[in-house]
Amino acid sequence: MFMGEYNHTIDAKGRVIVPSKFRDVLGEVFVVTKGLDGCLFVYSNEEWDAFAKKLQSFPITNKEARKFTRFFLAGAATVETDKQGRILLPAVLREFAHLEKDVVLVGVSGRVEIWDKETWMKNTEFEDMDEIAEHMSELGLGL
Numbered sequence: 320m321f322m323g324e325y326n327h328t329i330d331a332k333g334r335v336i337v338p339s340k341f342r343d344v345l346g347e348v349f350v351v352t353k354g355l356d357g358c359l360f361v362y363s364n365e366e367w368d369a370f371a372k373k374l375q376s377f378p379i380t381n382k383e384a385r386k387f388t389r390f391f392l393a394g395a396a397t398v399e400t401d402k403q404g405r406i407l408l409p410a411v412l413r414e415f416a417h418l419e420k421d422v423v424l425v426g427v428s429g430r431v432e433i434w435d436k437e438t439w440m441k442n443t444e445f446e447d448m449d450e451i452a453e454h455m456s457e458l459g460l461g462l
Contacts, residue, residue, distance in 0.1 A: 321344060321430065323425070323426045324423060325341075325425075326422070327424060328421055329418055329422055330405075332407065333407055333413055334407050334408070335418075335424075336403065336404050339404060340390070342400060345431070348397060350359060350367040350398070351360045351396055351406070351408065351409075351412060352395035352396070353391065353394035353415050353416075354391075354432055355437075357415075357417070357434075357438055358433060358435075358438070359432065360391075360432060361407075361432070362430050366429050366430060371376070373393070374387070374391060394411070394415065396412065408433070410454050416435060417435045417438065418433065419435070421436035
């Protein structure tokens with residue numbers, strides 16, 4: 320399970336350090352793809368295989384399913400850590416998530432998310448958490 324929030328910077332070559340706690344679970348080779356809310360999703364190979372199988376199970380006749388599948392699979396890249404624990408983020412993914420310098424890596428259960436720091440700050444204004452918590456009970460989460 321991934322959890323925690325880590326601030327890092329992207330170097331001039333497009334590399335970012337992956338925290339050692341995340342690398343311990345991800346391994347040396349893993350998958351980065353476009354994510355929701357303007358971030359990147361990072362999956363271990365095991366989690367990625369499970370996710371990809373779910374995408375493959377969608378009916379090809381459903382237009383939304385095709386679009387959803389393309390979004391994640393076309394944007395996916397296999398990355399490998401170097402000796403310093405860095406990965407090279409492909410330019411297309413950096414552009415998608417507006418990653419230029421300051422980034423935040425966030426553990427979110429079965430995946431890691433990579434955010435532009437400014438975008439992360441905007442998306443973590445949690446003033447409405449009481450209202451959101453009420454809706455989560457509809458999904459079976461009782462606090």
